[in-house]
Amino acid sequence: MRKLKLVLLLLTVLMVLIQIYHMTITSQSTSQRVQKSTNHMHMHLKYMHINKPDSRMHTGTEGDQSKQRYLVYNCDGKSGQCGGFFDQLKGVMVGYLISQLTDRVFLIEMTSTPCKLSSYLSPNKVAWNKTIPKNVLSKLTTSRQNFVDSVTFYKGVATYDFQKLFKEDVIYFRANFDYIDNLKLNVNYKSKLKWMENRTKDGIYQKIFHDLFKISDKIQLILDDFQERALPRATKNKSLVCAHIRMGRNPTIPGDSNVISTTEDVKNGLRFLHQNVCKISKNRSHSCANDTSTGSNFYNHVKVFVSTDSYDVLETVRQEFKMEFVENKGVIVHVEQGRQHENICEGFEKLVSDFLILTKCDVLLLSKSGLSRMASYIRGGSNGLYCNIKNKGVQKCEVEKLKSLYKVKG
CATH class of the missing domain: 3.40.50 (Rossmann fold)
Structure with missing residues (x-):
C-alpha cells in the first residue's frame, strides 16, 4: 500500500513537471513569434516612412x-x-x-x-x-x-x-x-x-x-515628348547637339538691355552645329557633303536643338537643319521684361523646359547668358562644352572658367 502511494506521488510530480515544461516552451515560442512580428512591423513602418512622398522633405515649420x-x-x-x-x-x-x-x-x-x-x-x-x-x-x-x-x-x-x-x-x-x-x-x-x-x-x-x-509633372510631359522625337528608344548611338543662342535686344524682345550676339556670332554658332552634325555622322560610317550642309540620312543618329530668344534665329535654324532639328515649341518671352505678356506663363514653361533639355546635350554651345551657364553647371563637366564669344568665334571651354571667360559676376 505504501509503495502504491509512493508511485502515485511520483507520477503526480512527473505530470506537474511535464506541464511546467510545456508552458515554458509555449511561452518562449509565443515570445519569439511576437518578437518576429514586431520586427516585421518595424521594417514595414520604416519602408513606408522612406516611401512616403513628403517624409524626407524639410519643411522647417514644425514646432513653435x-x-x-x-x-x-x-x-x-x-x-x-x-x-x-x-x-x-x-x-x-x-x-x-x-x-x-x-x-x-x-x-x-x-x-x-x-x-x-x-x-x-x-x-x-x-x-x-x-x-x-x-x-x-x-x-x-x-x-x-x-x-x-x-x-x-x-x-x-x-x-x-x-x-x-x-x-x-x-x-x-x-x-x-x-x-x-x-x-x-x-x-x-x-x-x-x-x-x-x-x-x-x-x-x-x-x-x-x-x-x-x-x-513638375507638367514639364516632365514636355521632356518625355521631346525625348521621343529627338532620341527615340529604338535608335542606337544617338547624339543631341545643342546651342543656346541669346541675341539680347532684338525684335522678339525689344526691351532687353543689351545686344548680346551679332549676326556674325549667329553664323559662327550655326556653322559649329553643322560641323558637329557632320563629324558625328562621319564617325558612324556616314558621309557628309561638306561642313556646312546636312542630309536626311543623318537624322536618325544626330539631332539638333537650339534654344534662343529670337524668332528670327529660330526660323533660320528650321530652314538650315530641317530633318535634324527638333523644336521645343512655345512662346519666347523674357520673364523680367515680359511680365505683362498675355502668354507669360506659356513662355515660362518653354524657358524652363528649354533649360532642362540643354542639361542633357552631348554637345553644348553656350552664349553669354545666365541660362547658358546654369545649364552647363547642372549638365556637369566640360566634355562637349563650347563657348560662342562675341566677335571671337567658338572655342572649347571649361565649366569652372565660364565667369572669367565671359567677364561676368553672374
Whole structure:
C-alpha cells in the first residue's frame, strides 16, 4: 500500500513537471513569434516612412513658429527688378545657402508674374513653397535686403558674419550674381561649408538644385515628348547637339538691355552645329557633303536643338537643319521684361523646359547668358562644352572658367 502511494506521488510530480515544461516552451515560442512580428512591423513602418512622398522633405515649420527665423527669396515685381529667371535662380540658390548657414527656414516667393514656380519646378527636399501664417508674421521683425547688382555684397560674402548682417526674424532677400566662389572662402562658416571643399562648381550647383527642385509633372510631359522625337528608344548611338543662342535686344524682345550676339556670332554658332552634325555622322560610317550642309540620312543618329530668344534665329535654324532639328515649341518671352505678356506663363514653361533639355546635350554651345551657364553647371563637366564669344568665334571651354571667360559676376 505504501509503495502504491509512493508511485502515485511520483507520477503526480512527473505530470506537474511535464506541464511546467510545456508552458515554458509555449511561452518562449509565443515570445519569439511576437518578437518576429514586431520586427516585421518595424521594417514595414520604416519602408513606408522612406516611401512616403513628403517624409524626407524639410519643411522647417514644425514646432513653435513664433520662435523660428526665416529667409525668404522674394521677387514681387514691386520693389525693384529681380533680373531674368536665371538671375533669380542664382539669388534663390545663395539665399538657400545663407539660410542653412544661419539656421533659418528657407522659402521662395515669386509673385512678379501669375506663373507659379512650383508648376514648373516643384519642391524636392525643401518645402520652400510654404508661407508664414499671418498671425505668426505679425509678431516677427522683418527686413528687406535687395542685393541685385551689388558688387559690395558680391565681395562681402567671402567675409560676412550673416548672423550679424541679418538680425531680424524674417529676411526678404534678393540677389542675382554667382556667389559660390566667394562664399567658399568664408572662414566664419568653414565647418558648415566643408561639403563644398572637394566639389567643383558644377557639383555644388547640382547639389543645391536637386535639394530644392524636382521636375513638375507638367514639364516632365514636355521632356518625355521631346525625348521621343529627338532620341527615340529604338535608335542606337544617338547624339543631341545643342546651342543656346541669346541675341539680347532684338525684335522678339525689344526691351532687353543689351545686344548680346551679332549676326556674325549667329553664323559662327550655326556653322559649329553643322560641323558637329557632320563629324558625328562621319564617325558612324556616314558621309557628309561638306561642313556646312546636312542630309536626311543623318537624322536618325544626330539631332539638333537650339534654344534662343529670337524668332528670327529660330526660323533660320528650321530652314538650315530641317530633318535634324527638333523644336521645343512655345512662346519666347523674357520673364523680367515680359511680365505683362498675355502668354507669360506659356513662355515660362518653354524657358524652363528649354533649360532642362540643354542639361542633357552631348554637345553644348553656350552664349553669354545666365541660362547658358546654369545649364552647363547642372549638365556637369566640360566634355562637349563650347563657348560662342562675341566677335571671337567658338572655342572649347571649361565649366569652372565660364565667369572669367565671359567677364561676368553672374
